[in-house]
Amino acid sequence: MSDRRITIMEAAARVIARRGVRGLRVEELAAEAGVSTGLIYYHFKDRTGVLRATLGFINDRADRYTTEREPGAAPMPARAELTHRLLLELQDDPIVRENSTAWNELCASAVFDESLRSDLANATAEWSVEIGDLIAEAVPSAPPRAARAAAERLTALLEGLSGRWLAGILPISHARDLLTEAIETELSRLER
Numbered sequence: 001m002s003d004r005r006i007t008i009m010e011a012a013a014r015v016i017a018r019r020g021v022r023g024l025r026v027e028e029l030a031a032e033a034g035v036s037t038g039l040i041y042y043h044f045k046d047r048t049g050v051l052r053a054t055l056g057f058i059n060d061r062a063d064r065y066t067t068e069r070e071p072g073a074a075p076m077p078a079r080a081e082l083t084h085r086l087l088l089e090l091q092d093d094p095i096v097r098e099n100s101t102a103w104n105e106l107c108a109s110a111v112f113d114e115s116l117r118s119d120l121a122n123a124t125a126e127w128s129v130e131i132g133d134l135i136a137e138a139v140p141s142a143p144p145r146a147a148r149a150a151a152e153r154l155t156a157l158l159e160g161l162s163g164r165w166l167a168g169i170l171p172i173s174h175a176r177d178l179l180t181e182a183i184e185t186e187l188s189r190l191e192r
Contacts, residue, residue, distance in 0.1 A: 005043055008033045009057035012050055017101035021051065021109040048115045055106050055116065058099045059123045062089065065096065078137035083183050085134070089158055090165060090176050100162045107159070128152050135190065142190035150186040157182050 011033035015024050026047055030037045044050045066088040076084060089100065110116040132151035136142060142150075161179055164170040 004035065004039065005053075006057075008035060008040060008043060008050075009054055012054040013058055013061075013098055013102045016054060016105050017098040021105045021113075024050070026050070048113075051106065051109070051113075051116060052119050054102065055119050055123060058102050058106075059127075061095070062099050062103070065093075065099075078134050079187065082131065082134040082138055082187075083180060086131070086154060086158055086179060086183060087176055090162060090172055090179060092172055097166070101166055104159070104163050104166065124155070128155050131155055135187070139187055139190040146190055150190060154179075154182060154186060 008029070012024065012029055015029055015032050019028075024047070026037050026040055029050065030040055033040075040050065044053055066085045075081075089096065106116060107120060110120045128148065128151045131154060132144075132148040135150050135154075136144060136147040139147070158179060161170065161175040165172050165175045
């Protein structure tokens with residue numbers, strides 16, 4: 001991805017996190033990114049193209065901040081990796097907050113905007129598969145279908161907890177505690 005395109009995607013995530021999907025105007029995005037509206041249309045064709053690309057951008061960014069490790073760091077056992085990776089989605093870091101807010105906004109918009117649904121469904125399915133693979137690694141005796149179902153429950157719970165945290169309904173520490181308990185409950189169920 002070109003530097004200009006990354007700059008535009010970073011700006012789009014900021015604008016969506018600040019004003020919502022309905023508040024995203026190409027002119028405001030251009031000003032936020034420091035580029036012309038023509039350049040945005042050149043890269044993304046239309047506002048829907050911007051939204052779809054932003055969804056991919058925030059998904060990739062979340063993947064980076066949940067999976068990157070220090071060089072030379074020892075791999076974690078699957079159970080610890082699962083907990084670590086999911087809890088990294090609930091941290092009071094400006095990028096995580098921005099990413100989570102933009103993700104929740106795009107999810108809410110997909111209820112009314114069909115053009116976002118397939119991209120959102122694909123991103124969610126990829127995430128569930130990754131988490132399901134970690135669950136299967138943590139509990140090798142778990143049937144694959146049960147590991148996938150546990151992954152879907154955990155990722156759905158995480159999205160709900162994230163939304164409540166971002167709305168100020170739930171303190172982040174309590175959201176993290178609830179998620180940790182849910183991970184243990186799911187893994188314990190699979191170990192029986």
